[in-house]
Amino acid sequence: MTLRLYDTATATVRDFVPVHPGKVGIYHCGLTVQGAPHVGHIYKEVVFDVLRRWFERSGYQVTVIANVTDIDDKILAKSAERGVEWWAHAYEFERELHWAYDVLGCRPPTYEPRATGHIPEMLEMIDQLIEAGHAYVAPDGSGDVYFDVKSWPAYGALSHQKIADMEAAEDADPRGKRDPRDFALWKGYTEGTPRTASWPTPWGRGRPGWHLECSAMAGKYLGEEFDIHGGGLDLRFPHHENELAQSTAVGQKFARTWMHNALVTTAGEKMSKSMGNSAVVRNVVERVRPIELRYYLVQSHYRSVVEFSFEALDEAAKSFQRVDGFVARATEVTGGVAPSAELPADFVAAMDDDLGTPAAVAVLHNTVRDGNKLVADGDSAALREALAAVRGMLGVLGLDPLAEPWASRAAAGDELTEVVDGLVKALLEQRQAARARKDYAASDAIRDRLKALGVVVEDTPQGSRWTLAAPNPTEGI
Numbered sequence: 001m002t003l004r005l006y007d008t009a010t011a012t013v014r015d016f017v018p019v020h021p022g023k024v025g026i027y028h029c030g031l032t033v034q035g036a037p038h039v040g041h042i043y044k045e046v047v048f049d050v051l052r053r054w055f056e057r058s059g060y061q062v063t064v065i066a067n068v069t070d071i072d073d074k075i076l077a078k079s080a081e082r083g084v085e086w087w088a089h090a091y092e093f094e095r096e097l098h099w100a101y102d103v104l105g106c107r108p109p110t111y112e113p114r115a116t117g118h119i120p121e122m123l124e125m126i127d128q129l130i131e132a133g134h135a136y137v138a139p140d141g142s143g144d145v146y147f148d149v150k151s152w153p154a155y156g157a158l159s160h161q162k163i164a165d166m167e168a169a170e171d172a173d174p175r176g177k178r179d180p181r182d183f184a185l186w187k188g189y190t191e192g193t194p195r196t197a198s199w200p201t202p203w204g205r206g207r208p209g210w211h212l213e214c215s216a217m218a219g220k221y222l223g224e225e226f227d228i229h230g231g232g233l234d235l236r237f238p239h240h241e242n243e244l245a246q247s248t249a250v251g252q253k254f255a256r257t258w259m260h261n262a263l264v265t266t267a268g269e270k271m272s273k274s275m276g277n278s279a280v281v282r283n284v285v286e287r288v289r290p291i292e293l294r295y296y297l298v299q300s301h302y303r304s305v306v307e308f309s310f311e312a313l314d315e316a317a318k319s320f321q322r323v324d325g326f327v328a329r330a331t332e333v334t335g336g337v338a339p340s341a342e343l344p345a346d347f348v349a350a351m352d353d354d355l356g357t358p359a360a361v362a363v364l365h366n367t368v369r370d371g372n373k374l375v376a377d378g379d380s381a382a383l384r385e386a387l388a389a390v391r392g393m394l395g396v397l398g399l400d401p402l403a404e405p406w407a408s409r410a411a412a413g414d415e416l417t418e419v420v421d422g423l424v425k426a427l428l429e430q431r432q433a434a435r436a437r438k439d440y441a442a443s444d445a446i447r448d449r450l451k452a453l454g455v456v457v458e459d460t461p462q463g464s465r466w467t468l469a470a471p472n473p474t475e476g477i
């Protein structure tokens with residue numbers, strides 16, 4: 001069986017046929033770096049990281065391009081609110097994004113182009129569009145340039161809409177449009193915005209429109225026709241519809257397959273910075289281990305909505321602990337085995353069926369269940385086989401606790417936990433001694449000091465236990 005993927009444009013599951021044999025080019029829309037990434041953002045990263053690993057496993061050479069939108073109205077507004085330069089704001093959250101990729105075990109894209117680094121490519125595309133009669137400079141002298149939607153009859157093909165049924169495009173400043181549905185390719189300089197956030201063009205200073213940057217960068221790095229264009233389902237319209245219109249209107253074939261991940265929601269609403277319902281990655285990974293958060297996202301099919309809840313997250317963490325508990329026990333008993341090169345046929349079939357991770361995870365759990373029955377009998381060929389298969393499957397999902405990045409982190413974590421445990425215990429003994437001599441001021445001072453560090457002390461009949469307080473994971477920018 002070959003890999004089959006759902007294509008949003010044709011609304012069908014189709015065999016994957018690469019543009020260039022043996023190679024895959026994937027573009028997925030990256031973040032507008034206006035704030036700290038939340039679980040919704042990282043879901044998209046995890047989905048495309050698993051897709052990339054599956055292609056590589058299937059023998060393809062994969063190129064992944066994911067942009068960073070480092071200039072945009074929201075970045076300008078948020079940086080002004082904080083009183084920092086827009087570029088410093090964008091860079092701060094770009095680094096936060098890289099941290100989040102890394103902590104969740106997502107490999108960085110092959111290349112991650114920034115919008116501000118591709119202004120000449122965008123201007124070249126605008127020229128071509130104006131030349132071909134699909135774009136116009138606003139006649140009001142604002143410096144805006146718009147795509148002429150009515151000049152492109154195919155507009156609406158991706159989202160299956162007719163131009164006549166469409167509503168006005170949501171541009172920040174709809175000056176001088178011929179038609180309310182026309183969307184901005186370029187935004188003329190607006191009074192009050194920093195001059196550093198504008199670039200010279202033949203029609204005045206200005207900044208790029210969001211849709212155009214993806215067309216320019218996808219074409220530059222992946223060529224005029226490439227395999228997969230991805231992003232969250234929220235981007236299908238208007239963002240991807242507009243990208244498709246721009247690129248095809250300059251004569252490119254653009255993406256063969258459009259892949260959209262479903263959204264992470266909170267109480268049924270898209271998790272979104274602007275909605276204030278975001279679980280920020282940095283906070284969530286204080287509650288569960290990053291590998292458990294990744295498992296939580298991987299176990300869901302990429303086209304199914306993930307209704308985020310801490311109960312579901314804790315449940316997933318427990319489920320993953322059964323898997324990594326088996327890996328640890330079986331490794332101890334057998335002395336360790338390498339991940340298997342051959343994967344169980346059901347697992348392969350599940351992954352080939354539109355990246356069917358829920359069915360793939362079910363195969364993983366079945367293998368763990370069978371393997372667990374063997375552990376009590378000590379080392380055996382069957383146990384080694386089960387462990388190798390489990391590690392092989394986990395590797396594809398980016399979840400093998402004995403592979404990088406998890407292995408070295410666990411080693412570092414173990415050492416640190418031991419040291420911290422020793423230090424906290426020494427303090428607790430001092431606290432106990434203070435209580436024994438009825439010096440409650442001293443014993444309370446020790447408890448308060450620990451509390452300020454996030455260490456919660458619980459007095460049990462067996463003695464004092466300590467844990468780290470869970471932060472509030474919905475706090476963030």
Ligand SMILES: Nc1ncnc2c1ncn2[C@@H]1O[C@H](COP(=O)(O)OP(=O)(O)OP(=O)(O)O)[C@@H](O)[C@H]1O
Binds near residue numbers: 233270275
């Ligand atoms: N809740 C979500 N669930 C799944 N994917 C998401 C979610 N929010 C954003 N994405 C995806 O993350 C990528 C980066 O999105 P972008 O920076 O444009 O965020 P956004 O949609 O503006 O988020 P926000 O509304 O939080 O500002 C896009 O591919 C987008 O589809």
Ligand SMILES: [Zn+2]
Binds near residue numbers: 028029030214231243
């Ligand atoms: Zn895009």
